[in-house]
Amino acid sequence: MSYLDWTVLVATLSFIVLYGFWKTRNVNSTESYILGDRALKWHTIGLSIMATQASAITFLSTPGQGFDDGMRFAQFYFGLPLAMIILCVFVLPIFYRLKVYTAYEYLEQRFDLKTRQFTAFLFLLGRGLAAGITIYAPAIIMSVILGWSLSLTILVLGVIVIAYTVFGGTTAVSQTQKQQMIIILSGLFVAFWVIINKLPPEVSFGDAVSVAGKMGKLNVVDFKFDLDNKYNMWSALFGGTFLFLSYFGTDQSQVQRYLSGKTLTESRLGLIFNGIFKVPMQFFVLFVGIMVFMFFQFTKPPVHFNPANVEILNSKPEYRDSFALVQQNFDEVFDLKKAKITSMIAAIDSEDETQIATVKKELNVLDRRDRIIRKDVEGLLKSYEVNYPSVSSIETRDTDYVFISFVTTYLPSGLVGLLLAVIFAAAMSSVASELSSLASCTTVDFYRRYFGEKYDDQHYLRAAKMFTLMWGMAALAFAAGASLFENLIEFVNIVGSLFYGTILGVFTVGFFIKAVRGNAIFWAAIIGELCVVSIFLMDYHGIISIAYLWLNLIGCGITIIVSLILQGFMQKDTLVR
Amino acid sequence: DDEQPPFLNSWNQIYAMVLIIHAVLIFLFYLFTEAHA
The missing domain is CATH 1.10.287 (Helix Hairpins)
Structure with a gap:
């Protein structure tokens, strides 16, 4: 790291934070803090959705995955455009008509309070743990690369993001995400251009692509059906679509992004923007990894990248x-x-x-x-x-270290700082969305739901800021203690994905099966969740073998079917009485 | 619910356009995979 790199890194991050503060100096009500006065345009929504989903680990791991495993991970996102269309047609109009602050608020209007708070609780549990990991996972890698202590890296990442998120709420999150995405994409293009120019003069770009193909790295599409294979066309189109429906349709960290749209049209266009550009972006990030792989066929790489x-x-x-x-x-x-x-x-x-x-x-x-x-x-x-x-x-x-160690070793001075800013920006953009949504959910679905008219709007605005700060501190504490536990990252990812299917089942019944009422869906959700956890444990202990993408589909299916059966029994019971 | 989209005549046409773009993209990926196998 040269002085120029430090200057670029500090200047870029300072610009983002100050821009966030400046843009949100007039936030003065709960609605503007949680929904940004519903004033966002489609391009801000689209970039904000993409920035929320793409965390630092996306840009550290994905090129490493390309380097190690080729391009087949691109298929993971093939179901995303389908999910965007389904949300635009069925979900957005309902959320807009009911003018909800959180996705779970809808569930009380459709079912009852216990269903709303059960799903909101599952969200807080899964996303609350994930926020700590979103800070911790990149901090480990960055601390090794920068030579900082792990605690200092976690603190730098966490304090910056907590500061602007507490101050400006969801508007600060969206406005900074727009700048962060611009920095991320330009940083990646610069890195790609440098890699191409670092190939030996006698090796053209076309040669590099051809050889990568012969070495089995350009396997973008795989049509073979295999339940155990994580990445093929079919697990992507079926399992992946369900995963993205759950993530974008029922996870408040995403729902809040498009609920702050100015109109239904702006929100729909934001989701469609994400649907069109997400797959090419992931293809490009993986392709950067392939080019790093080819670069290291001509320049001797370390035998181990960490x-x-x-x-x-x-x-x-x-x-x-x-x-x-x-x-x-x-x-x-x-x-x-x-x-x-x-x-x-x-x-x-x-x-x-x-x-x-x-x-x-x-x-x-x-x-x-x-x-x-x-x-x-x-x-x-x-x-x-x-x-x-x-x-x-x-x-x-060591695959997570491949791209970043290439960057710090082979990129010219100044660009190293830019690429490190990319990783920091990506980490901050995801954490900011998570903290903002956790605080909104706590305020709207629990605190304000309980106290209602007792307090005025200014009180709830202060409460939302306080909850943002509390979730931020909890995420920091969790990240700081995370190194004491083995395999924690994997554990948190699994916990998050175990809830998605059930929550999607609850929302699906809400949207499409009018006959099912509160009691039936509440118990169906609990039975569905128990089934998913049992199947996961059987897979974990080797009794059965199933790729985890299918768990969402199973959880959703069981919740829907059981709710119909229970509703049938409950109606009979009422008739008999 | 039936807000007019800013381009094309209906939302269904926009959704169809997204699906066509996506299908073409997957087809191009398929050609890319086959060409370099």
Whole structure:
């Protein structure tokens, strides 16, 4: 990090925060704090929705996933445009007609108070934990890369975002997200351009893409049906659509984004903007990862991308020697692979199909050896952990470090600062939405629902600010203590996704099945949730095997069917009496 | 509910347009995958 990088990083982040303060200096009512006076235009809504969904981990992990696993993750988003259309047709008009502040407010008007507060509670639980992780996950990586302590990184990230979110509420969130998305997209384009220019002069962009394809990295679409495969066309179109319906339709951190639209039309266009541009954006982020992969076919990469882990292995003599041996193997394979890629490019240029097929086979063998050697490093780290146990566990996978270590090692001075600002901006944009929605839900669905007319609007505005601050402090505390628990990130992601199907089931019944009333749906939701947790536990213990995207569909289905059965019984019961 | 969209004649036409764009995009991805397999 040079002085220029620090200047770019600090200036970019300061601009965003000051812009947020300036734009929200007139927020003076609960409606303007929670819904921004319903004044947002479609482009702000669209960018705000995208910025909320894309956290720092999106920009750290996704290129790493492209590097490691190719492009098939792009399919994960194929159901998103369908979900956007379904929401525009069925959900938005209802939310707008009822003028709700939160998605759960609708459930009381449709069912009863206990159904509203049960779903709001599930949201607060899942999203409240997730907010801590949204800060913690990128902070681990950034602290290693910047050489800061983990606590300091968490504090810097958290305090900035809490400051402008508490001050300006949802308007501050949306207005800063617009700037953050512009910085994020321009940063990524700059990084992509630099990578292309860093390829050796004799290797064209077309050559790099062709070789990546021959190495199996450009597998964007997979039509094979396989329940156990996370990313194929069918799990995306069915499982993915349901996941995005739940996320965008019932998660207050997203619902609040489009409820602050000026009109129904502006909100619909915002969602459609997201539906059209989200898939190309994810394709591009993955493609950046593929280009980093190709860059590292010509420039020797580290055998392991997390410098903190390498330091750990070099700290003990018995591991230092083993690691040196692995490094030596890795260097040999790298040289062999580089030679093969050169002959592959020659074969492609001369359109010699037999030669291409031969080299492709040899290249894939070498690539497999490369992977095994990388796994050996992970094995060493696991063995180290057994022999030298410490309080926090070692994250042995290094894919999250691939992109950021490329950035800090190979980007010119000034651009490193810009790309770090991208990661910070992405983290802040997601946390801000989460805190703002948690506070809105707490204020509207619990606090104001309980006290009602007893207090005036100014009291509830102060309460909403206080709840934003409290959720912010809770997220910071959770992030600071997170390193004491193993596999916490995975746990929180699972907890969040276990609730989605059931909540979607409740809303689906609300929108489409008029006969079902409050009691039936409340108990159906509890039964549905228990079923989802049981299926998850069976999968976890290896009794069955099912990709987690399908859990949303199952939770939603069970909730709907059980609510119909219960409603049938309840009506019979009433008739008998 | 039936607010006029700012372009095209109805919301259904806009939704159809989104689906067509998405289908074309997936088809292009398919061609991309096949071309580089």
